[in-house]
Amino acid sequence: MNHILKKVVIAGTIRADIGLSTGIDLLLKGKNALDAIEETIKIVEDNKDDWTVGTGGLPNLLGEVELDASIMDGATLRAGAVAGIKHHKNPISIARKVMEETPHVLLVGEGADQFAEVMGFEKADLLTENARDIHKDFLEEKGIVEKSYDTEETMKTKERYYKSFQKMVQDSDLMTWYRRYIENKLGTVNVLARDSEGNICCGVSTSGISFKFPGRAGDSPIIGAGNFADKRFGAAACVGVGELVIRLSLARIAVYELSKGASAEDVAINAVKSMKDLAPDKGSVSIMVMDKNGVVAAACNWKDYYYWYADSENIEPIKKECIFVDLEAEKDGVGYHR
Secondary structure, three states: OOHHHHOOEEEEEHHHHHHHHHHHHHHHOOOOHHHHHHHHHHHHHOOOOOOOOOOOOOOOOOOOOOEEEEEEEOOOOOEEEEEEEOOEOOHHHHHHHHHHHOOOOEEEHHHHHHHHHHOOOOEOOOOOHHHHHHHHHHHOOOOOOOOOOOOHHHHHHHHHHHHHHHHHHOOOOHHHHHHHHHOOOOOOEEEEEEOOOOOEEEEEEEOOOOOOOOOOOOOOOOEOOOEEEEOOOEEEEEEEOHHHHHHHOHHHHHHHHHHOOOOHHHHHHHHHHHHHHHOOOOOOEEEEEEEOOOOEEEEEOOOOOEEEEEEOOOOOOEEEEOEEOOHHHOOOOOOOOO
């Protein structure tokens, strides 16, 4: 086995920071990429202070938490996904069971929860007191309400959410406000990993857009949209407005571009630029790309975004900037999809 194949790499979006050390440790111990991804994402899903992934995620408009996740093995192109999980935590693990134990790729809603129960996953209450209160206060238009359990950090997060609500609701009817709201509401954890055998895999988990329509599924459980992995070429995973990502099949197209010899950086930039194919529809999207050698790059259409990276030589996860693609300066022409 040559040196390149022995190099292990793991990268995750901003919410992956609390789990990435576990992921790189597993890879260095010889565990495969699927194991590293699953364990990294499980740590994020179990973090109740994260309101966008797993237990503690903000609910839909009816006050119910619905979780989505997917995982893909780049060696076999096998994949598993779940959408609309309401009664079990760690959807990334349920998605992996779908991949390994069934002939299916995607299970949704009640069927996904029934499968989780049959596979031995314990039932869980996904709606935390914090998330329940935020939903209630939002519907009752109470503004920013400090609770006994709040910290300085949670209050800052509440303030950010409510300022967005107030700005977009003002002078707009509900549907117009909702369309504007989802253009900028992000909340997903993506992890890409390359193990010592050279296999590349990807995983995604999310609770979706806060206060989404019940039953809404974004790109995260859609293989080829929210994520895609092929050991021969690399992998990609997305954060942002899932509807746009689905329409562009963004992750699959990104890996296809890798197969044609494009660099991870060029692929990421071109993927974001392709959003102009959807004009006048718009929204925020970021994509993280890893090539077959473990080179990682990410791009997005908003500033000051970043991801986390660790490898065999740099086992302490480091923060890396996403490349900002200014779509306002890219109004002429169309994206590379056409």
